[in-house]
Amino acid sequence: MAKELSKDYANYFINSDISNEITPILSTTENIQTRINEIENVFLPTIRHDSEITQQNLSQLLEFKPEFEKICDQIDNLESMVERIKSDLCMIQKQVDIADEELDIPEKKIDIILKSINIFAKPRDLNETNWNQDGFYQAPTIFKANEFFRKQD
Template identity: 40%
Template sequence: MAEQVVHDYTGYFKASNLQSEIRPISARIDEMLLRLEEFENLLALVKEGSSVAVQQHIPKIFSLKPEFDELCGRLDQLEKFVLMVTKNLDIVERQVQIAEEELDIPDKTINVLLKSLNIFGKSKQVEKQSNRNASGFYEAPDIFKTEDYFCSRNSGRDSEDPIM
């Protein structure tokens, strides 16, 4: 029986053209091996680039950290300065508005027109505010001085200034 199986397989291999069937498979395997080798080379380049970044670029970035921290601090101080200036400006604008009311300077907004026409019923009695102190004199609000925040270039002050 073994001879019969060997004879049948021999006939099968002789009858079929194995070379034509194996050639495309072999070509595919060779192509996959080539792609795998290209991928391996690419992976080696990435590893090399990563090591260059770790060894060269990251230390440079860390060396810039103090300057970055200083810049962040200056930006925080500038933000506080802008907030303080905004508050001062609101105070001054409110005082200008009160002064205009005291001096009876007409406001050019549509609200004044509507109030003067009294279309929407009775006007509300609003307590008049004043910029004057108890003795009747104008008292200016405390506002910032730019000299406290910005050094002049001629004053010779060093970089201890919070903004400039």
């Protein structure tokens, strides 16, 4: 049976034109190989060059990292200062509103008199208006820029 099978295969290869079947495969393979060589010769040096440039740029960027971190810290400090200023302004605005309410004599003369003797008005907290124990106004402590920005080396 093996002899018959080998004879059949031999007859097949002898009688058939394998070159017609193999030639397109070889042509396609050669075409692919040519494209691979083109890629290797044209694009690979470009990729290597771009990679070298990227490495150089990356090393230069890493040199700026300490300066960038200082800038980021300054931005963070600025944001903190803005929040503190906002808080201080709200506190001062509240005190100004209270002072306006208490000192607006022409329009609310009766209300002020009543509030000053505290019969019909709710008593104000001393901390709310920043009156000290002696009855004098004490200005609130507000931000100082040097709390947020230290002298740079």
